[in-house]
Amino acid sequence: MTDLLPVTALGDSAPRSETFGPLSLSENAGLALASLALRRGQAAPAPFGLALPDVARAVTSGALGAFWTGRGQWMIEAGGKAESDFAAALEAEAPGCSVTEQTDGFVAFEVVSEAGAARLEALMSKLVNIDPKTLGPGCCTRTGLEHMTVFLVRRSETRLAVIGMRSLAGSLWHALSQAARRLEN
Amino acid sequence: MTFSGFKVIKEALTGYKGWGPLWRNPVPKPSYDIVIIGGGGHGLATAYYLAKRYGQANVAVLEKGWIGSGNAGRNTTIIRSNYLLPGNQPFYELSMKLWETLEQDTNFNSMVSQRGIINLIHSDGQRDAYRRRGNSMMISGAGARLLGRDELRQMVPFLNFDNARFPIKGGLMQERAGTARHDGVVWGYARGADRRGVDIIQNCEVTGFRIENGAVQGVETTRGFIGAGKVGVSVAGSSGRVMGYAGRRLPIESHALQAFVSEGLKPVIPGVITFGAGHFYVSQSDKGGLVFGGDIDGYNSYAQRGGLPVIEDVLEGGMALMPMIGRARLLRAWGGLVDMSMDGSPIIDRTDIAGLYFNGAWNYGGFKATPAAGLTFAHLLATDTPHETATAFRFDRFNRGYVIDEKGVGAQPNLH
Amino acid sequence: MLIPHPLLGLRDAQEFTYLGDASLLNRPDPATPGAEAAFCDYVFLRDNPAGVHRELWFHEQGDRSWLVVTRNTLTHEILSAELASDVKAGAAQ
């Protein structure tokens, strides 16, 4: 049999990370994603005990999380579960809902600031046309970043997840690292 | 007024006091045989050919502002006959032939300059598509040449041939294409029409039609009622508005299209270059400015100005194609009001109201059509039958399923 | 241009793609007599007004909702934005 080598979305053998002064950027290769959509008239379930959040909000509970993506639609995340069939696990938790595996469609980059929220927000204002004040901790949104569509999940004052299309992982890393590097100078 | 070498020298020596206007400024008569609404290139060319070729001189052109203040004076002046589909290509080739003799015909310097156009190829699929288009151009007599990468590189070495996303693999060239001086076209037709008796009436906005028993009697204007045996509507981006006065809806949306010009530079761009993959096209004016543009803004607009997102998009396209453009300063940017149609192709036809005729739906590309649109619309107005080269441009093609959709995107005007 | 999204607040118009006149929500009934002509009008003809226009925008780089935006095509002033699904549900009642 051919020896197949697993690679990350960026084509590396291990998740990439890099620091730019107080900002660090790292690929979250282990993040599993599955989308959950309600059928018409259906009540929202509480998969894994998560209370599915309201418009533009995100919740977390340990390694699990959920963020709003549209009316009656959420993305459910599970850290470190990318290799498992997370969609199947979610489906068991949300009977009757539409569940679709998304891990292979996306790449997640985690941005962390060691210099408080200001540095993270400075980075955001270089990249997206979203007022950082409207994207506080526990908020999420989807927007355009250098013509690419991304989810932004503000995990805390100093942590932001940028989840974009996997096939554009290189361009997204380039955009984020370039902006972070310029802030350093 | 006429020009001659002697007169130019005489005026230079005597302080330019002897130049007079090129056309009269007449008071509107109570009625005309034919009234044309819209003093753009198309309206004026129509009047010119009506008078010159069809013996109709009791004609008025009504223009709400000054002639050439619409798209005729705002476009990027590209003329070409490199279309694909049967209904279109022979028409644009007729136009190209008329461009080639325009200056002799009007005896006016419209600066028609056949410097060639190159449509860039970035993939094998695109080469196949352009080869097919080239064949269609050859059939209509327009001529076409497929350029390889090396030949192209010799002609335009400054392009970014090795762009990672859109490497340049060649191009389709039409050598007879080029540019013309847009104002010079308007003025040439205006002088020619005026001399043959056509009244060009500026600052005269049409505000309604008088229609009795299903037949048009004339137009209401800001300068009073003007009677007309026949009325030809040729108002480009205002088509929906003006035909709305007659209670008619059109397969048209009005959109904003922007254009840009840089400071004057030494000659660098030989002809016209189009970068379809990046929504960017460029040529260089005789004054040296780089004249360029891209996509329409994408949503209905009557504002005659565009928004910043498209400016950014066009400039990004320019930087991707020819990075040296980043060193040039942008001098001006402006917008025009284009009449985008449901299949991206024009309409030259009668309406269901007797005596009311329509020329429009020129999308972003009606400047090149100016001579042929004028000629064929004049033919229709004078003879009541479509010109043989414009038989495809009928209103009923939508209902009958004979749309002329060059891009194949369907009834979605902002995608054509 | 900023579009006041009913759920998400002011959003950059660049996040949206444009479809056209909101009358596209009112698809003719194919079962009625004269449906063919009605469909031709529906697909091809537009009011194209210079002034207030109700139009469909899709929040593609956003929550993927369709909005009915009321906008002045002369000034680009946006007068209102509603979720198309709400408009449709309201019309059905």
Ligand SMILES: Cc1cc2nc3c(=O)[nH]c(=O)nc-3n(C[C@H](O)[C@H](O)[C@H](O)COP(=O)(O)OP(=O)(O)OC[C@H]3O[C@@H](n4cnc5c(N)ncnc54)[C@H](O)[C@@H]3O)c2cc1C
């Ligand atoms: C930025 C831009 C770039 C373009 N580039 C190219 C190009 O490179 N090549 C090409 O082939 N085409 C190009 N076009 C398209 C081309 O300019 C138009 O299709 C063409 O000029 C339309 O015909 P026209 O000249 O008669 O229009 P216009 O000059 O717009 O004439 C219509 C006239 O009608 C008048 N009018 C409107 N309403 C009324 C009323 N109620 N009463 C009286 N008068 C009225 C207007 O004031 C206007 O003067 C471009 C267009 C734009 C906006």
